[in-house]
Amino acid sequence: MDEHNEVVRREFTRQAATFTPTGWAASGVDWILEAIRPAADEHVLEVAAGAGHLGRALAGRAAHVTALDLTPAVLQQGKRAADDAGQRNIVFQLGDAARLPYLDGSFDIVASRLSVHHFADPHGPVAEMVRVCRPTGRVALVDLVAVGPCRTRDRLERLRDPSHTRTHTLAELCALLDGAGATVLSKQTMDNPLRLTDWMDRTETPGPVRTEIEAALHAELSGGPETGLRPHLRDAELWFTHLWATILATPRPRS
Numbered sequence: 001m002d003e004h005n006e007v008v009r010r011e012f013t014r015q016a017a018t019f020t021p022t023g024w025a026a027s028g029v030d031w032i033l034e035a036i037r038p039a040a041d042e043h044v045l046e047v048a049a050g051a052g053h054l055g056r057a058l059a060g061r062a063a064h065v066t067a068l069d070l071t072p073a074v075l076q077q078g079k080r081a082a083d084d085a086g087q088r089n090i091v092f093q094l095g096d097a098a099r100l101p102y103l104d105g106s107f108d109i110v111a112s113r114l115s116v117h118h119f120a121d122p123h124g125p126v127a128e129m130v131r132v133c134r135p136t137g138r139v140a141l142v143d144l145v146a147v148g149p150c151r152t153r154d155r156l157e158r159l160r161d162p163s164h165t166r167t168h169t170l171a172e173l174c175a176l177l178d179g180a181g182a183t184v185l186s187k188q189t190m191d192n193p194l195r196l197t198d199w200m201d202r203t204e205t206p207g208p209v210r211t212e213i214e215a216a217l218h219a220e221l222s223g224g225p226e227t228g229l230r231p232h233l234r235d236a237e238l239w240f241t242h243l244w245a246t247i248l249a250t251p252r253p254r255s
Contacts, residue, residue, distance in 0.1 A: 004120040004163070005096070009071045011163040011203070012050065016073035018202040019051035021081065024194055025202070028142070028244055029057045031190055032113060035246045036140050038062040042108035047129055048097045048115030052078035052090065054142075055111075059090040062109070068095040097125035102132045105251075109133075111140040116173065118163050127180040130251050138250050139182055145170050145189060145245045146228065153228030156216060159209050160200055167228075170245050182249035189245050196231075196238040214238060 019025045032054060038044060038061045046055035049067035051074045059065040059082070067090060069075050075092040082090050095101055097115065110133040116122045126141070133139050146153065146167040157164040168176075174184050196217065200210050217231035217238055229240040 004165075005070055008118055008163045011161055012069075012071040013073040014204060015202055016051070016071070016077045019053070019074055019077050021053075024198055025051070026053050027192055027194075028113075028190065029053055031188075031244075032111075032140070032142055032246050033057055033061070035186070035188055035248060036109060036111065036138070038109055042137075043106075044109040044111065045100075045102070045107040045129075045132060047100070047110060047112040047125065048118070049078065049092075049113075050074045050115075051081065052092065054113045055090055056082055056085070056087060058109070058111070059087050063089065065090040066093055066107075067091070068093045068097070068100070070094070070096055098128060099124075100128040100132050104131055105134045105137075106132045107134065108137040109140065110137070111142070113142040114144065116141065116143040116176070117157070117165060117167050120165060122168075122176055123179065126176045130177070130180040130182045130249070133182075133251050135251055135253065138185065138248050139177065141173055141177060141245075141247045141249070143168065143173060143245060145173070145243045147230070147243055148226075148228065150226055150228030152216065152225065156213050156227060156229065159213060160205050161203050170247075173245060173247055177247065177249040181252050181254070183252055185248045185250055187245060187247045189243055192242045192244050193232075193234075193239050194242060195234075196240060199240075 044065040052067035055065045055067035110129045231240045
């Protein structure tokens with residue numbers, strides 16, 4: 001697990017500068033906010049926060065937000081953005097999602113956006129998210145969702161970003177929360193179309209790898225094997241579609 005954490009740090013240190021207020025890195029935030037609906041007196045933890053796109057949006061509605069991540073470079077990126085916006089109710093903290101440095105029941109909302117598919121073993125981080133959520137609070141798990149079985153999808157994702165582990169199904173994400181001691185309250189899905197070149201530019205995907213990914217998507221469009229990424233052409237450019245899920249859960253009473 002520590003070895004995988006080093007891969008995550010390396011990849012996200014390289015990507016940190018691309019975590020801008022617009023484009024792919026900021027997509028879906030309004031949709032997630034609408035699902036979570038934070039209250040003005042609530043205290044929030046964003047786990048594996050990256051540059052805190054969700055956390056900074058939540059800070060505009062909640063009392064306080066803590067954004068925790070494994071990689072200093074993305075936290076620094078997020079802090080600069082928060083400082084520039086004059087946000088004083090959000091702090092950025094270095095830490096491991098699998099070992100959260102908080103007491104049980106410390107937060108009203110515990111959220112994580114697009115992180116599960118980067119965890120070496122998601123059971124630990126999800127269990128930690130449930131542990132630090134107050135009994136009357138809610139856990140918000142937001143991640144990519146697999147559309148049917150397809151090994152090619154994860155292989156292409158890992159070619160682009162070696163810190164990617166596996167895309168889970170909606171049922172698997174719900175099972176992670178259930179196994180961690182939380183009851184699922186709601187689940188929503190959303191299509192998120194992405195321009196392929198932008199997606200690969202953000203990870204500085206090497207030329208030969210870009211060619212391989214593009215070839216796989218073009219082959220599917222021509223009737224070849226499915227990639228699980230649902231490619232399509234838009235204005236002669238190659239796009240594909242991720243399916244996202246937002247799942248809300250609440251901790252079950254502890255015995």
